Amino acid sequence: MFPMTLSSDVYPSARSGHARDMARLSAPRVAAFVYLLALVAVWSTPAAAAPPRTLAPTADQIRHIVSHAAVRIEVEDADTRSVCTGWIGWSEDTRSAAYTAAHCFRAGARYRLTVIGSDDAVYATNLTRWESLDLMVLWFPRGGLPALRFWKPVPAGAFHAVYVLSERGAALRLVDVAVPRVHWEIRFHTHPVAVAIPLLSAPGTSGAPLVDLADGALVGMIVGFAVDRPALAAVVPAQSIYDALTAAAHR
Numbered sequence: 277m278f279p280m281t282l283s284s285d286v287y288p289s290a291r292s293g294h295a296r297d298m299a300r301l302s303a304p305r306v307a308a309f310v311y312l313l314a315l316v317a318v319w320s321t322p323a324a325a326a327p328p329r330t331l332a333p334t335a336d337q338i339r340h341i342v343s344h345a346a347v348r349i350e351v352e353d354a355d356t357r358s359v360c361t362g363w364i365g366w367s368e369d370t371r372s373a374a375y376t377a378a379h380c381f382r383a384g385a386r387y388r389l390t391v392i393g394s395d396d397a398v399y400a401t402n403l404t405r406w407e408s409l410d411l412m413v414l415w416f417p418r419g420g421l422p423a424l425r426f427w428k429p430v431p432a433g434a435f436h437a438v439y440v441l442s443e444r445g446a447a448l449r450l451v452d453v454a455v456p457r458v459h460w461e462i463r464f465h466t467h468p469v470a471v472a473i474p475l476l477s478a479p480g481t482s483g484a485p486l487v488d489l490a491d492g493a494l495v496g497m498i499v500g501f502a503v504d505r506p507a508l509a510a511v512v513p514a515q516s517i518y519d520a521l522t523a524a525a526h527r
Contacts, residue, residue: 286416289290338444338492339438339450344422346392346440346485347374348448349414353385361442362389362414363494368422375517376483377499378405378412387414391421392440392448399513408522410467410499410512412483424485428493430471436489441497442480451476452489459508469501470510475500477509 309434312352333341342363362376374389387400400414434456441451454490459472478496497513 289525290403312350313485319365334439335436335489338487338489339452341492342438342485342487343392345424346448348390348392348442348452349374349376349380349389349483350397351380351382351385351387352388352476353382358382359442359480360482361440361448361484361498363440364391364421364423364481365413365425367423368419368485370419371415371417372419372421372423374400374414374416375485375497376412376414378407378410379499380482381405381412389414389416406520409469409516411497411520412517424487424494426491426493427518428488428491428495429515430473430495430513431455431488432507433457435477435495437486437495438489439475439478439486440481440484441478442484444480454488462502462508464500464502464510467510467512469516470499470512471496472502473511474506474507475509476507 304501345364347362347364349362351358351360358380360376360380362374364372365375366373381403387403388397389400398416398418400416402415403412404415405412411464434454436452436454438452439448439450442448453475455458455473455475457474459474462472464470464472473496475486475498477484477500482500486496486498487493487494494514495515497517500510500511500513502508502510
């Protein structure tokens with residue numbers, strides 16, 4: 277988790293790696309590209325992303341979906357362990373992909389993923405990351421899992437949201453929050469695409485999904501908070517994640 281000044285240097289809770297753009301754990305480049313195309317296929321354009329209002333789930337259904345799609349990510353290397361959060365954004369019969377923050381990356385580490393409320397952990401087999409966006413995708417050999425598939429741009433005005441909070445020594449938990457407004461006037465130097473949203477965050481929450489309770493659409497990923505205003509979280513918009521995936525697929 278990154279505490280950030282409003283003009284923003286950052287403090288990582290997990291040491292960052294050094295390679296730029298896309299990196300992989302063990303998969304060949306062709307396989308990684310096929311995985312990437314699968315992600316883009318799931319992340320439809322925003323006009324088609326959110327379900328129709330007549331089919332929109334209830335708030336309780338949205339909380340249930342988020343609780344089953346959120347994952348705890350333990351980053352293990354020879355010396356230390358740290359914790360990040362993520363969410364399943366794609367799943368097929370035998371494999372799935374979890375999104376989290378790229379600053380959770382460590383060279384040579386293993387990534388152990390556990391769904392909320394489960395003791396059944398699995399290790400990632402390969403990864404793709406975009407350091408400039410602070411985005412990492414972990415691929416793991418488990419299929420048929422609930423996933424957050426719908427997304428939309430960050431709302432311009434007030435909205436109600438649910439997100440996953442990780443606090444030191446505690447299990448992941450869902451938090452409802454009424455967002456009075458997005459602080460568009462605040463910019464983070466190290467995360468230029470991130471927006472400031474008033475919600476409680478903590479080390480270990482990096483990579484947590486932020487979901488609109490009105491329709492169940494993902495609006496962004498939490499990557500840090502402001503040092504001098506810790507009640508403001510830094511959130512990478514879902515729009516920016518979509519743009520990164522589509523740009524990579526067309527390279």
